[in-house]
Amino acid sequence: MPEAIKEKARQELLRRLNQSIDPNDLSATLEAHRESNRASVIHQVPTHKSDPEVWRPNFLNRAPYRSGAPRPYEYRVTRDIQERDRSKQDTLAEFSETVAKTTNEDDAYQLKKMKDAALLVREQCAAADAELRNGQNYTRWTKFLHEHEKPLMAEIPEYDPKDRQTFFDLIRRVYHIIVREQKKAKTLGVLKGPGILKGMASPLLLLYSSVFRPLMSLKGGNDPEPWNRRPKNKGYSHREWFDLEITKFAEWMQLTPSEKAARAKLTETLLELVPRAAPDTGAEPFGSQVTGLTMPNSDIDIRIYEPNFNAPRQQDQEFADKEEKHAWQAQQRAEKKARMIAHLSKVQSHLEKHPDFDQIEITESYYPLVKAVHLPTRLKVQVVATKPSDSSREAIKSYLEELPHLKPLFLLMKTTLNLRGLSDPWHGGFGSYSLFMMCVVALKSAPLEPVKQKPFNSISDDFLYILKFWSRFDTSKKLLTIEPLGSCQKKLWATKEEIEASKTDFALSARLRLAKPVAYKPYLLALQDPADPINDLGRSGMAISDLQKTLRKLHRDLIENLEDPARKKNPSALLKGVVGRCDRFFDEMRIPVDLWGEQFVVEEEGVDGEGREEGNGEVEMEDGGGEGALS
Known part of the structure; x- marks a missing residue:
C-alpha cells in the first residue's frame, strides 16, 4: 500500500513537470516551475500573521533567544x-x-x-x-x-x-x-x-536611539526679541538678514558694565576668602572669566592650589616594574586629593559663616570642589581643586584671534545647547571648553563660500556649516584632531610603523590611544585637545547622538526658512527655532546681577551699555516673536 501511494505521487509530480516545461522558452519554464512548486519555498511568517486554523507547536512561535540578542x-x-x-x-x-x-x-x-x-x-x-x-x-x-x-x-x-x-x-x-x-x-x-x-553585560547594552531635543518651555511676551532686526536696505537678502540677527544676538549676550563690575567684585571677594580660610593655598580665577567667553549664566570659577607644597618627583623614584610605578602614582593622587579636600572643607566653613552665600556643599569628585550661591546676584560660584589651565587659555586666545566669527558663534551654540539640556557633561552634554573646540574644528574645516567676490564666509555661512559638520560627522568611526587639523580612523590596534613613530611623537602616541573605541560606548566623540594631547574632549558626551539629530533638524529648518520666498512677510526672527525667547530666560538671571553691580561700576569716558544699543544698519521689528512659548 505505501509503495502504491508513493508511485502515484511520483506520477503526479512528473505530470506537473511535463506541463511546466516549454522547450522553446527557458524563462517561461522556470516561472512555471516556480508556480507549480510554491510549497517548496519556505517563508518566515510571524506568529501574529499565521492562519488561526493551523495548529503550531509552541516552540515554533518563538526563535531561540541568545543572551545579548534582540528579542x-x-x-x-x-x-x-x-x-x-x-x-x-x-x-x-x-x-x-x-x-x-x-x-x-x-x-x-x-x-x-x-x-x-x-x-x-x-x-x-x-x-x-x-x-x-x-x-x-x-x-x-x-x-x-x-x-x-x-x-x-x-x-x-x-x-x-x-x-x-x-x-x-x-x-x-x-x-x-x-x-x-x-x-x-x-x-x-x-x-x-x-x-x-560577556556573561554579565552584552557589548550592545549601552547603545541607544537618538532623539531630537526641543527647546525648554519658557513663556515670552509680545515684544520682539532684542536681536529681531532687519537690514535697512529694502532689497536685503535672507542671508544678510540672518547675518544681522546672529550679530545682534552676540552683542546682546555680551555683559553690561554693571554685570562685569558685579562679577569682578564677587571674584575679588572669593580670591580674598580662599587663602584666608586655608593659609597654605593660593587662588586664581579660571574658565570663562579669563578667556573672555563669559555668558550671563556663567559660574564664577576659582581654582585653589598649593603654591608651596613640594610633591615627590617621579624622576627621583625607582620602580621594579610598571605595576609598582602605577601604584605609586595612584598613591600620590590619593594623597593630593585628601589634602585638597581638607583645604576645601575650611573654605566651606568660611563660606557658611559669610552672610552673602547660601546652598554651600562640597563634592568629592575627581576634581574636588565647593559649590555655593551668591545671594545678592544668585550667581553660582565654584572653588575647584583642578590643574592649571594656562595652555588651554593660550589655545583659546589664539583661536579667537585666528577665527573672527568664533566668539559670536560659540555664544550662539552654547545657548542652543543650554536651552536643550545638552550643556551639562554630568548628564551626557558638552561643557564650554569642549564645545569651543568643536566650533574651532568645524570653522577650520569650513570651505570658503565667497559672497559678492569676498574671499571669506559670512557669519551665517559659518554657523550653518557648524550645524552641518556636526550633524554629519561619524563619531563611531573617526577621531578628530585640531593640531594638525584632520581625522583618522578609530581602531583597536596601531600599525608597527605608527607604534615606532609614536615613541618620539607624544601627540601621535596620545592620538593612537584616543583612537581606540570605548568599549560599550563606541559612539562617543573622540576629539583631541590641542592644549593637552592626551585629553579627549568628547569622552563625557554620551548624548552626542541626540546633539547630532538636533543640529541636523535645526540646519534643515534654517535652510527652509532661508529659501522661502515669502519668509520676509513673517515678523518672527530667523533664530526663533534656534534660541526661541531665551531673552526671558537670561533676563531673570541678568537683572539681579545688573542691579547689584551698579554700585561698583567705575565711571570712565567711553563706557556704555555693551550689547544693548541698537545698531545703525538695521530696523527694529514692531511686532513678532511673541507667540507664547519656546517650542
Missing part, C-alpha cells in the same frame, strides 16, 4: 521598519530628482515643501520606533542596576521619553559598574578584551 518582538519591529523604509526610498529618491531639475524658484520651493512633508512623516514614524527601543533599553538598565548596584544609589523612576537627564544618568551608572567589574577581572588575571563581561 523576537524587537526583531520584528526592526525588520518591519527596514522593509517600510526600503519601500519608500525609491519613490523619495525619484521625487528628489524632480525637485532638483525644477528651474522655477517658486515651484521648486513648493515641491521641496512637499518633500519635507514626506520626510516629516518618516521622522515621526522613526521617532515612535526610537521611543519604543529606548523604553526597552531603559528597562534593561533598570534591571541591571537592581541586580548589580548594591546598594541602589537612587531610586529609578518610570521611563519618561522627555526625561533625557535620567536616561543618561542610568547609562552613566551602568557603565560605572561595568568599568569596575572590568578592573576586577583584569586584576584577577582574566584575559583582556571587550568580552570579559
Whole structure:
C-alpha cells in the first residue's frame, strides 16, 4: 500500500513537470516551475500573521533567544521598519530628482515643501520606533542596576521619553559598574578584551536611539526679541538678514558694565576668602572669566592650589616594574586629593559663616570642589581643586584671534545647547571648553563660500556649516584632531610603523590611544585637545547622538526658512527655532546681577551699555516673536 501511494505521487509530480516545461522558452519554464512548486519555498511568517486554523507547536512561535540578542518582538519591529523604509526610498529618491531639475524658484520651493512633508512623516514614524527601543533599553538598565548596584544609589523612576537627564544618568551608572567589574577581572588575571563581561553585560547594552531635543518651555511676551532686526536696505537678502540677527544676538549676550563690575567684585571677594580660610593655598580665577567667553549664566570659577607644597618627583623614584610605578602614582593622587579636600572643607566653613552665600556643599569628585550661591546676584560660584589651565587659555586666545566669527558663534551654540539640556557633561552634554573646540574644528574645516567676490564666509555661512559638520560627522568611526587639523580612523590596534613613530611623537602616541573605541560606548566623540594631547574632549558626551539629530533638524529648518520666498512677510526672527525667547530666560538671571553691580561700576569716558544699543544698519521689528512659548 505505501509503495502504491508513493508511485502515484511520483506520477503526479512528473505530470506537473511535463506541463511546466516549454522547450522553446527557458524563462517561461522556470516561472512555471516556480508556480507549480510554491510549497517548496519556505517563508518566515510571524506568529501574529499565521492562519488561526493551523495548529503550531509552541516552540515554533518563538526563535531561540541568545543572551545579548534582540528579542523576537524587537526583531520584528526592526525588520518591519527596514522593509517600510526600503519601500519608500525609491519613490523619495525619484521625487528628489524632480525637485532638483525644477528651474522655477517658486515651484521648486513648493515641491521641496512637499518633500519635507514626506520626510516629516518618516521622522515621526522613526521617532515612535526610537521611543519604543529606548523604553526597552531603559528597562534593561533598570534591571541591571537592581541586580548589580548594591546598594541602589537612587531610586529609578518610570521611563519618561522627555526625561533625557535620567536616561543618561542610568547609562552613566551602568557603565560605572561595568568599568569596575572590568578592573576586577583584569586584576584577577582574566584575559583582556571587550568580552570579559560577556556573561554579565552584552557589548550592545549601552547603545541607544537618538532623539531630537526641543527647546525648554519658557513663556515670552509680545515684544520682539532684542536681536529681531532687519537690514535697512529694502532689497536685503535672507542671508544678510540672518547675518544681522546672529550679530545682534552676540552683542546682546555680551555683559553690561554693571554685570562685569558685579562679577569682578564677587571674584575679588572669593580670591580674598580662599587663602584666608586655608593659609597654605593660593587662588586664581579660571574658565570663562579669563578667556573672555563669559555668558550671563556663567559660574564664577576659582581654582585653589598649593603654591608651596613640594610633591615627590617621579624622576627621583625607582620602580621594579610598571605595576609598582602605577601604584605609586595612584598613591600620590590619593594623597593630593585628601589634602585638597581638607583645604576645601575650611573654605566651606568660611563660606557658611559669610552672610552673602547660601546652598554651600562640597563634592568629592575627581576634581574636588565647593559649590555655593551668591545671594545678592544668585550667581553660582565654584572653588575647584583642578590643574592649571594656562595652555588651554593660550589655545583659546589664539583661536579667537585666528577665527573672527568664533566668539559670536560659540555664544550662539552654547545657548542652543543650554536651552536643550545638552550643556551639562554630568548628564551626557558638552561643557564650554569642549564645545569651543568643536566650533574651532568645524570653522577650520569650513570651505570658503565667497559672497559678492569676498574671499571669506559670512557669519551665517559659518554657523550653518557648524550645524552641518556636526550633524554629519561619524563619531563611531573617526577621531578628530585640531593640531594638525584632520581625522583618522578609530581602531583597536596601531600599525608597527605608527607604534615606532609614536615613541618620539607624544601627540601621535596620545592620538593612537584616543583612537581606540570605548568599549560599550563606541559612539562617543573622540576629539583631541590641542592644549593637552592626551585629553579627549568628547569622552563625557554620551548624548552626542541626540546633539547630532538636533543640529541636523535645526540646519534643515534654517535652510527652509532661508529659501522661502515669502519668509520676509513673517515678523518672527530667523533664530526663533534656534534660541526661541531665551531673552526671558537670561533676563531673570541678568537683572539681579545688573542691579547689584551698579554700585561698583567705575565711571570712565567711553563706557556704555555693551550689547544693548541698537545698531545703525538695521530696523527694529514692531511686532513678532511673541507667540507664547519656546517650542
